[in-house]
Amino acid sequence: MKPAAFAYLAPRDLDEALDQLAEHGADARVLAGGQSLVRLMNARLASPAVVVDINRVPGLDSLAVTNGSGPATLRLGATVRQRTSELSPDVAAHAPLLVEAGAHVAHAPVRSRGTVVGSVAFADPSAELPTALLALDGRVVVRSRAGERTIEADDFFTGAFTNALDAGEMVVAIEVPGSPPGTGSAFVEVARRHGDLPVCGVAAVVTRSDDGRVSSARIALCGADERPVRARAAEDALTGSDGGADAVAEAAARAADGLSPRGDCHGSPDFRRHLARILTGRAVSTAVHRAAGEA
Amino acid sequence: MGETTAPEKIRIGLTVNDVRHDLLVEPRTLLADLLRGDLELTGTHIGCEQGVCGACTVLVDGTATRSCLVFAAQLDGAAVRTVESLAGADGTLHPIQQAFHENHGLQCGFCTPGMLMGACELLERTAEPDPDEVREALGGNLCRCTGYQNIVRSVCAAGRTMTADRNSTATTTATTTATTTNGAQA
Numbered sequence: 001m002k003p004a005a006f007a008y009l010a011p012r013d014l015d016e017a018l019d020q021l022a023e024h025g026a027d028a029r030v031l032a033g034g035q036s037l038v039r040l041m042n043a044r045l046a047s048p049a050v051v052v053d054i055n056r057v058p059g060l061d062s063l064a065v066t067n068g069s070g071p072a073t074l075r076l077g078a079t080v081r082q083r084t085s086e087l088s089p090d091v092a093a094h095a096p097l098l099v100e101a102g103a104h105v106a107h108a109p110v111r112s113r114g115t116v117v118g119s120v121a122f123a124d125p126s127a128e129l130p131t132a133l134l135a136l137d138g139r140v141v142v143r144s145r146a147g148e149r150t151i152e153a154d155d156f157f158t159g160a161f162t163n164a165l166d167a168g169e170m171v172v173a174i175e176v177p178g179s180p181p182g183t184g185s186a187f188v189e190v191a192r193r194h195g196d197l198p199v200c201g202v203a204a205v206v207t208r209s210d211d212g213r214v215s216s217a218r219i220a221l222c223g224a225d226e227r228p229v230r231a232r233a234a235e236d237a238l239t240g241s242d243g244g245a246d247a248v249a250e251a252a253a254r255a256a257d258g259l260s261p262r263g264d265c266h267g268s269p270d271f272r273r274h275l276a277r278i279l280t281g282r283a284v285s286t287a288v289h290r291a292a293g294e295a
Numbered sequence: 296m297g298e299t300t301a302p303e304k305i306r307i308g309l310t311v312n313d314v315r316h317d318l319l320v321e322p323r324t325l326l327a328d329l330l331r332g333d334l335e336l337t338g339t340h341i342g343c344e345q346g347v348c349g350a351c352t353v354l355v356d357g358t359a360t361r362s363c364l365v366f367a368a369q370l371d372g373a374a375v376r377t378v379e380s381l382a383g384a385d386g387t388l389h390p391i392q393q394a395f396h397e398n399h400g401l402q403c404g405f406c407t408p409g410m411l412m413g414a415c416e417l418l419e420r421t422a423e424p425d426p427d428e429v430r431e432a433l434g435g436n437l438c439r440c441t442g443y444q445n446i447v448r449s450v451c452a453a454g455r456t457m458t459a460d461r462n463s464t465a466t467t468t469a470t471t472t473a474t475t476t477n478g479a480q481a
Contacts, residue, residue, distance in 0.1 A: 002344075007302040008322030008368045031369075038364040039345045042325070051322065053369055107435025109352055109359040109413065195434055 003041035010053045014143065014172070017054055022145045022168040024050040030170050031055070032079050035106070035114035036122045055079055060172065065090050072178040075141075078171055082111035082119070082129075095176045097185035101132035101203060104187070107195045120156075121171045123163045126197040126223040130157060132187060134228050135203035135220035138176045144169040157227040182215075183207040184290025186283045189222075190275055192266060198223050199267045200275035202231075202255070204283040206238065208291045214243045219251070219284065223267075224259050224276045233257040234280055243288040252281030307371040311336065312380040320367045327351045327362035330377060338378040338408050342437070349436030352409035353377050359416040378408035381415070390460065391415060391453040400449030402440030409436045414450045422461075423454040 011017035021028055029048035031037055032055065040046035054060060060077040063084065074094040076085060085091050086102045098116070105111055105119070105128055119129040120140065130153075133140075138153045142165060156164050165171070179185075189201030200223040209215040217238040219231040233254035241247030261272035304319045311334060320329060327344075330336045330353070342348035344363045351362040354376040381389035388396060391414050401407040410433060417424055417432040424432070429450045430443075438446060 002325070002328070003323040005302055005321070005323055008305055008366070010368075031366075034366070034369075035346060035361075035364055038325075038366070041323075042344045042363065051366075053366075055369065106346075107349075108432060109349070109361055109435055110346060110364075112358045113360060113364070 003038070004044060004047040006041075006048055007050045008053065009050060010056055012056060014057050014059065017052055017057055017170065018143060018145045018168070020050070020052050021170055024052075025167045028052050030078075030121075032118040033081065033114035034118075035110050036118065036124070054170070063088055063090065065094055074176040074178075075173050076116050076176075077173050078115065078117040080116055082114050082116055083108065085116050086111065094178065095132075095136055095185075097132050097136055097187055097203060097205060098129070098176070100185070101128040101187040101201075104128050104189055104191065104195075104198065104201070117171050117174055120174055121163060121165070123157050123159075123161050123227065124197070125157075125160045125225065125227050126199075126201075127228075128187065128189065128198065128201055128203075128222060131201060131220045131222040131228040132203045133174060133176070134230065135185070135205045135218045136176045137205075137218060138174055140164075140171055141173040141175060142169045143172045148172075150175070154230070160226050162227075179205070180207055182209065182291055184287045184292070186286035186290065188279050188283045188286070190279065200224050200261075200272050200279060202276065202279040202283040204280070204287040206243070206284065206287040206291045208243060208288070212242060212292070214238050214241050214247070214288070214291075217251070217284070219255065219280060221255070221259070221276055221280070224256070224261050224272055226260065226262070229259065231255045231257075231259075231276070231280060234284070238284060243291070245285075248281055248285045248288065251284050252277050255280035305368040305371075307368060309367070309370055309372075310374040312376060318367070322366060322368045324367045325363055326353070326355075326360075326365045326367050326370065326375070329367040330362060330375070336377050336379050340405055340408050342405070347435075347437070348406070348409075349413065349433075350406050350409040352412045352436065354412055354416060357416070357419070359413050376412070376415070378411055381411060390456045391418070391450070394453035394456060395446070395449040398449040398452055399445045400441065401446075406436060406438045406440075410438070410446055410450075414453065417450065418454050418457060421454075422458050424451065426451060 027049040031053045060079040062077045134153045140151045140156045185205045187203045189198035191198040203220045205218045207216045217235045234251040237251040256273035256276040261269045263269045330339045340350040342350035346361045346364045353362045429447045
């Protein structure tokens, strides 16, 4: 199969891109790394009339940690490649979870072109990076001709392959807030083959206070529902606990509460719930140890 | 949205295997199809057309890239290297090709162009990769014949050969430089 015909636009700056998105509305798709979009277009699962290629828009490839008045924030622009992110010392220091989760995404040639923001915007319910962003309490920065707004990751993923963008808007960056001292994270998944989308995956971010108690826990799952979701019952079980084996087991036992996984040839709903519990136990256990500085 | 006029073609300048091409391409033309159809470089193979099999891997500005997941229109000013760039004009095999030959790294040959270009990128970055590094780098390239063992062996062998070649060249160059130290070298 080959893509259906479309008009190709290559805006030279962000204003031009936003004008084009405003003009063409739902007929237009933003092209960044293209590792999801072009695949869909080849299969004619997507046939946009207009493709807005943002790769030549200056500034969107910036990857920076900003130390404003508040805590440090990691900001990844819309054309930052996954490979660039995974090799960045800033990302490794600020949000190692993004690196750990990103290593599971496809293979190097795909990550060399594919973007972190593109994966987030694509909102595949099985994908690793949206789930990592959710666990990291990240934000999505979107722009339109009307201006800029920031959407919490918690509110961004509205369903399978759907997000909270309005017509004429595009994601210009994601932001990851800094973690307090005593924070550890982990990502684990089960996939049929290395590089495949996971059947189920779990991202956990755990912060322990000086007395060793878990002061906050964010656990996010992919492949476990219609969209990347928080395992709130598991978070509640862990928060305030001593982070010991019993607490981890309790969190794991509750990880599938309220989930509605879809069954397919890779796993039944029950199997995915099972994986959600097992993998939550592993991810949380690792995150707790890392929070205590035990690697 | 009914069919109206055909979308405007895009003018690009593209360097392929050191040859500059000025091209007028349809927006929907994939790099893989441009290479095979327009430029008649049919060494690049198209397997799945969805980025899964890796057979169409080429180097775009030195980076291994799925040529089925990039539109040619995106590549104005880029430099592409395909499998045709590997062997010498006289047919002398590139050390990577030679290693595949010697280690039975191919059988039907369909996946081989992608394997070779992926190996090219890896060996640029890591001169003598261990088998695990080869498996990681080529993990996205599917082969239905060989079972991969010989491919991994081939790439490791190519790394050793190329390092040895570089070392002997470096020795030669050092000798040459030493003898021309007083010469009028720019």
